[in-house]
Amino acid sequence: MPFSDFASNPEIIHRLREMLARNRFPHAVILSGAHGSGKYTLALMLARAMNCLEPPFPGGGGGSDGLPDFCGHCSNCTRIAQALDLDSRFAEAVVARENLRDTDKILAQAAGTLDFSQPVAIMLMAILHYIKDLGHRSLEAIESGNLTDLGRLMDEHWTHKKQRSKQMSNPDIDRWYGLAMENGALGGKLIGAGGGGFLLFYTEQKGRLRQALRGEGLVEVNLGFDYEGTKIL
Ligand SMILES: [Zn+2]
Numbered sequence: 367m368p369f370s371d372f373a374s375n376p377e378i379i380h381r382l383r384e385m386l387a388r389n390r391f392p393h394a395v396i397l398s399g400a401h402g403s404g405k406y407t408l409a410l411m412l413a414r415a416m417n418c419l420e421p422p423f424p425g426g427g428g429g430s431d432g433l434p435d436f437c438g439h440c441s442n443c444t445r446i447a448q449a450l451d452l453d454s455r456f457a458e459a460v461v462a463r464e465n466l467r468d469t470d471k472i473l474a475q476a477a478g479t480l481d482f483s484q485p486v487a488i489m490l491m492a493i494l495h496y497i498k499d500l501g502h503r504s505l506e507a508i509e510s511g512n513l514t515d516l517g518r519l520m521d522e523h524w525t526h527k528k529q530r531s532k533q534m535s536n537p538d539i540d541r542w543y544g545l546a547m548e549n550g551a552l553g554g555k556l557i558g559a560g561g562g563g564f565l566l567f568y569t570e571q572k573g574r575l576r577q578a579l580r581g582e583g584l585v586e587v588n589l590g591f592d593y594e595g596t597k598i599l
Pocket of ligand 1 (some may be wrong): 417419421440442
């Protein structure tokens with residue numbers, strides 16, 4: 367499946383491939399969108415375009431449109447494609463679409479209207495505004511050196527996030543979070559990507575929090591602040 371078969375977001379894909387062509391692709395790109403919108407598929411396509419050993423039309427720089435593409439059969443393409451189980455991804459996407467539609471229906475009923483798209487959009491905007499506001503308040507707390515407030519904002523954010531979707535957490539994470547809050551944490555955050563991750567807490571009682579979480583078998587990871595931003599290693 368070459369880039370031309372990817373149905374949505376042609377402009378964004380064009381821009382990403384242009385970046386590849388100019389060798390100006392950023393170290394990290396966040397692809398966001400609803401579950402089932404093709405983020406994972408696209409990420410793997412970009413990874414193959416970056417690493418393909420036999421790009422089609424090498425003279426023209428890649429695909430039939432002159433932008434980087436991938437052959438799909440060289441050893442790099444094959445290896446990267448192993449991460450892509452299309453059938454199950456497709457099934458997931460179908461389920462996700464159905465769920466979205468159900469959410470639309472419930473929201474439309476709640477709003478007493480038959481317009482299935484608007485309530486979702488309004489709710490999303492409200493959520494995004496709220497999160498933006500949390501960001502501003504966090505910045506204020508950091509700039510004024512009020513880290514206690516920052517900790518509490520982390521808790522507010524986590525509570526809000528959990529209300530938004532049941533999939534944000536699981537019973538283990540809930541237990542650890544609760545335990546941390548009972549043992550001196552002021553707030554926390556789940557960080558890291560799907561399939562594994564970290565819990566980050568803010569506390570003014572380090573010893574007590576460490577002991578409580580170690581008792582649950584959790585491993586502490588040391589971290590520090592970086593003051594230089596992203597850099598090429
Ligand atoms: Zn290839």
